[in-house]
Amino acid sequence: MSGLRERQKEERRARICDVAVALFNQQGFHGTRLEDIAAAASLSVPTVCKYFPSKQTILLELIRLADQDALKEASSLIDMDAELVDVMCQLEAIIIKQSLEVMSPALWREVLPLLIFSPEKSLPEAFRNMNHRLVKGIHEFLAELQRRGRLRADAEIEFAAFMLNDYSHLQFSRLVANDELDMDKHRAEVRKMTTLILYGMAI
Structure with missing residues (x-):
């Protein structure tokens, strides 16, 4: 029962x-x-x-589920033996895809300021805590690449995971600034930063 x-x-x-x-x-x-x-x-x-x-807690749950589904999908789809930048760009692309499947660009434009700058400090804090779990998921992908000998053993992959996620958020806010999404520009910008970070850690 x-x-x-x-x-x-x-x-x-x-x-x-x-x-x-x-x-x-x-x-x-x-x-x-x-x-x-x-x-x-x-x-x-x-x-x-x-x-x-509150409806804020529903919003956070929607984002949590999108992140969870993205990491699960990425774990099953991504070839960890592919080119380093391709691995992490594909992960980012899956996270963005799930985010946009859950909420429209217009809705993201409305809620991102609340999640980051809301005067109700509990909401940005809850979002940061939840986002920390996403960073941990990105870190796990980098750790797997490190275990495979594709990244230096002394590489600061925890900081790299934070930077990759932080930059992706910045580019995502630019991406959803309009209803017509310039995905090519978004992918190109993310790829540039991903390349810069990964090849600073590569063997």
Whole structure:
């Protein structure tokens, strides 16, 4: 019975997230209320709040799931014996793809300032903590390359993971500045920085 209850809870969490992201993309993050999410999910507001106390926590969950799915997809698709820069650029491309599948460029333009500069300090702090898990995922790819002898044993891969992620975020904010995405320019800029970082650590 407890297994059934847990499954029902997970299904309800997933339904709330699905409904919320649809509403966020349709009417904007600011234009969506918890009451709207509850009504669309056929739940009461107190029930939604049991799972997510605010729409900000739903937003963070959506981003967490996108990052989680990206790392899982990358682990199964990326050939770790490919050219060094190709490995890490493909990882970045999968992360960006998942991010854009979850939220539209317009929604990202709306929420990125909140995630980074919100006066509610708890939101940027929660985003940073969550983003730290993504950096750890990038670090694992670099660690695997290091284990394979493709990066120097003394290379500071933890700092490299932070830099790769930080630069990707900067380029992502530029990418979503318009609804028409200039993916070629984005990939070229990311590749330049990735090359600079990786070949400073290569054997």
